[in-house]
Amino acid sequence: MRREVVTDTERRRAGRTTVAIVLILLCIPALIAVNLFFMRDRGYYPTALAIVGLSxxxxxxxxxxxxxMARELVLVASLIxxxxxxxxxxxxxxxxxxLAAVIIIAGVSLGVEAGxxxxxxxxxxxxxxxxxxPWTPWQMFALGLIGFLAGVLFRAGRLPAKRAPLAIFGGMAVLILxxxxVDTAAFLIFPQGLSWHTAALVYLSGLPFNIIHAVSTVAFLLIFAPFMIEKLDRVKRKFGL
Amino acid sequence: MKRTDAFSTYHPIIGFLYFAFVILETAFFLHPVLLVISFASAMAYSIYLNGRRAVRFNLLMVLPLMLLAAVINPAFNHEGVTILGYIRDNPITLESILYGVAAAAMIGAVIIWFSCYNAVMTSDKFIYLFGRIIPSLSLILSMALRFIPAYKAQIVRIADAQRGIGRDISSGKLSARARSGLSILSVMVTWALESAIETADSMKARGYGLRGRTAYALYRFDGRDRLLLAFMVCGFALLLFAGGVRILSVQYFPAFSVNDTGFGVCLFYVVHAVICNIPLAADIREDFIWRSLRSKA
Incomplete structure (x- = not known):
């Protein structure tokens, strides 16, 4: 019984993923082509923004x-x-x-899509x-990706829902993803400053902030992850989600 | 005090299209005259909308960012033919300074336009616009936005109740305070998740997700909206045309050159200025009508 449900959702997900891949494979190169042929040395930011939005x-x-289901919607809204x-x-x-800590917990407890x-x-x-x-789509993409990855890794059995692995994943996700x-958004906003110099400058000056963010995410996960996951599991069990 | 903004009373689709176009257009043309017009219009509208708060935001947040952008470009970009001098063997060129100033104006204008967007396009308008295309997601959005103040109020209530049983976060040893803080959070999360399920069950009981249910619509697309939309689309089309034929061309590297004179170019300046000032014009028109009505009475 349980197996059948899983295979059915697997199949549906596969179908939906094809649509997504087609969309991404068609639109994103088209945008890059428009940028290359019509905008030449400018419009990096609008193009990059459109690509992020499209994805x-x-x-x-x-x-x-x-x-x-209504229950899933409201749970997601309440985690947000x-x-x-x-x-x-x-x-x-x-x-x-x-934010990142709560989102990782959401990805682990509620699954890939909800994450x-x-x-x-x-x-x-x-x-x-x-x-x-102009930073909003980038933050949406980055945080969505973190929730997505947390869900994927948890489902694949690579990310146990325990304090230490979650904290390590959280720190790495914030620092690397x-x-x-988000620094790339800051980098692309300087229209023609696209050189290795500016890249190094932007990423290096962002590093201290990212380190603080990563450390705080690790701390939040160490303190809150076990009890948040326990509470979510309890709600899922109690109401049969 | 917040003034009433006539542009905010138009249909949400008008505001959304308007800001999307103006922000993209500002980011796309790096033409100095267009940037100056866009920047000045954004500034004027933000001050009309937010008053002193806008002045403070523009001075404390936007200006430093613009200065940074204006300095970074000449410091790291050494393209251009007009060399003004050398700093530690690196040429400082006139072109890269001009480019930095243009980039700074662009970044400043975009951020100020976004501050206007935030004031005009409130979350309820966004949800109204996207409620049909992405119903589940806009439901999540509107619920999350409503939960935020609800949770803040609930935290205060829980903290009061906990104080009543001796777990006060405002007194005692640090470790005890931290423990009380954690228990407040724990109660909070449990309450939030349980009440979320209750809300969902109540929604289901009232027929959420059944066919044939309609959504309450607060906004009506009337003649005034139709007129402004037609006007806006004409302006957008003209500017897109200008972008297509590259009449508003500007080149910063290797040498600065700009197409800034001629009848056609001036015409597009006017179109751009009119587009950038649609919200303010709507406000002034409203003020004028209001005053003339009052003087008649």
Missing amino acids: LIPFFLLYERRKP AIAVVSRAAFFMLPQVKP FITGALAAFVSNFIFGQG YGPI
């Missing part, structure tokens, strides 16, 4: 297509709100942001409070 769309459409409220609580300390959605929408919602800007992705 979010398949995930959103797939989630919509699945018609998620927990993430945003906890960011607001540490508002005074720059870069001490618990991505929690990440992407948490970035979007928190920017309703802290201000939307989130930081550089």
